[in-house]
Amino acid sequence: MTHRKLPDFLPDWMSAYKRNLFSGDLIAGLIVTVMLIPQSLAYAMLAGLPPEMGLYASILPIIAYALLGSSMTLATGPVAVVSLMTASALAPLAQQGSVQYVELATQMALISGVMLLVFGLLRLGFLAHLLSHPVISGFISGSAILISIGQLKHLLGIQVSGNNIISTLIDLARHLPQTNLATLLIGSSCLLFLWWSRRYLSTFLEKAGVSSKLAGMLSKLAPMISVIGFTSIVYLFQLDERYGISIAGHVPQGLPTLSLNLPGLDAISALWLPALLVSLVGFVESVSVAQSLALKRKQRIKPNRELIGLGAANIASAFSGGYPVTGGFARSVVNFSAGANTPLAGIISALLMAVVIAFFTKLFYFLPQAVLAATIISAVTALIDWHSLKTAWQYDRADAFSLLTTLLGVVLLGVEAGILLGIALSLAVLVWRSSRPHMAVLGRVPNTEHYRNVQRHEVQTVPGLVALRVDESLFFANAAVVEQKVMGLVNADPDVKNVLLVCSAVNQIDATALEMLDQLEKSLSTRDIQLYFAEIKGPIMDRLKNTPLGKRMKSKIFLSVHAAFLHLKKDQELH
DSSP: OOOOOOOSOEEEEHTOGGGGHHHHHHHHHHHHHHHHHHHHHHHHHTTSOHHHHHHTTTHHHHHHHHOOOOOOOOOOOHHHHHHHHHHHHTTSSSOTTTTHHHHHHHHHHHHHHHHHHHHHHOOGGGGGGGHHHHHHHHHHHHHHHHHHHHHHHHHHHHOOSSSHHHHHHHHHTTTTOOOOHHHHHHHHHHHHHHHHIIIIHHHHHHHTOHHHHHHHHHTHHHHHHHHHHHHHHHHTTHHHHOOOOBOOOOOSOOOOOOOOOOOOOHHHHHHHHHHHHHHHHHHHHHHHHHHHHHHHHHHOOOHHHHHHHHHHHHHHHTTOOOOEEOOOOHHHHHHHTTTTOOOOHHHHHHHHHHHHHHHHHGTTTTTHHHHHHHHHHHHTTTOHHHHHHHHHHHHHHHHHHHHHHHHHHHHHOOHHHHHHHHHHHHHHHHHHEEEEEEEEEEEEEESSSEEEEETTTBHHHHHEEEEEEOSSSSSSTTHHHHOOOOOOOHHHTTTTOOOEEEEEEOOOOOOOHOOOOOOOHHHHHHHTTTTEEEOOOHHHHHHTTTTTTHHTGGGGESSSSHHHHHOOOOOOHHO
């Protein structure tokens, strides 16, 4: 029996699909859909958008990523942090809920998608490494705190305004006496149920005889259970009319209209920076999640393909009336744990969401906003990463400082300023560390060809020789530091006749460092001191040999530290 060959333009996973994979994809698609429904509604509210836009952003974007992305289990769609960034970017430009606000949200998704697509075509996947883990952790933790505080007004049933967290908290305290007790009861009960479910439901189900894997997956469905339960309570007891509980209200039924709302020059100038930051944060978050899941199955992801997949997802979101999307951590983990084998699980989830939008949105009419707020708070508080702060503080205070500064920047200055501060800190810490390279004077471990730090090991040295290993590439930020170190060692010992610079850890020498080495060689020569190099790497040697310094040093460059020591020791004995 022969199998019909699928067209070449289809993704690899689809061309190689096997029937035995379908059951896992089907189950995962069903479970993720149940999880995605309340999240998409809640995150749309977080972004200041109509609830249906969260649903719209959960259909075509998922299919687009499934066809073009590289991860087998990444679940794309609306996420909390990107929703917060969207609200933060659009708040100064238009009134929440207005037609202009909605149009700007779709245009922001389009700009972000085009940026990601271009980055992918230019093979800029290395951008995933632009932000360090402490900065990303601080940004996400700060965003989680900001989101949680922003949702308290829905949990309390009061109106609160404020341009920053301080003014928001002050206004919140001022309006506390106006708290709607029924809303508070609904919201706090939901929050307590979600907290209990996250911590204890899985254990409770296991004790009841449910398998560990199934219990873990069922515990992830608590948000949908709370939506169904509290929506039913509000409907049956007419709590919206009797006690003034705010509800979702009318959610338009029917699939989204496909259209493309192109931004004008004014919109582009206002949105390009927020769209760039959303693209960067979404890409870094997606890649980190996708890589961690891929490693568990010995799979690989391709960062450049991820850029193209996420770019296509955002363009598809703009085309179908959604807003910026990216890969979500919680849904991806559930997708993976539920047995998803390929992106078909995402396509199944998208088709089920389409069915929900086409026929069942009336069921969301009595959904309390307090339940959506509780869903958001429950989801984002799990993202606050105190463990990373503790680990960084114990291991590297500079990383801990970056994490804390980014976190406080997001909370006090806002998401855009916070992430820009985080990027600046990442680069500043990198330059700061590189500008203070570790340097060690080397000696020979007796009866071996190994050379180690004289301050850490019992070693043998050669009189009149200083061997210095620089554990960093040489560039403009540390060239002067290296020169000062060499001259300090020479000045401290009047018997020094030879200086050996060990370059085993040097991967690059820029023009500033080359000029420094040239001047250093000349300066030492005037004092009758010879400069030597050892263990210069091939790519550096290829460039160095054609320079005036390289030509002068041609006979003074050794393949190994041991060869240099033997030569200079013999030379010392002869003289």
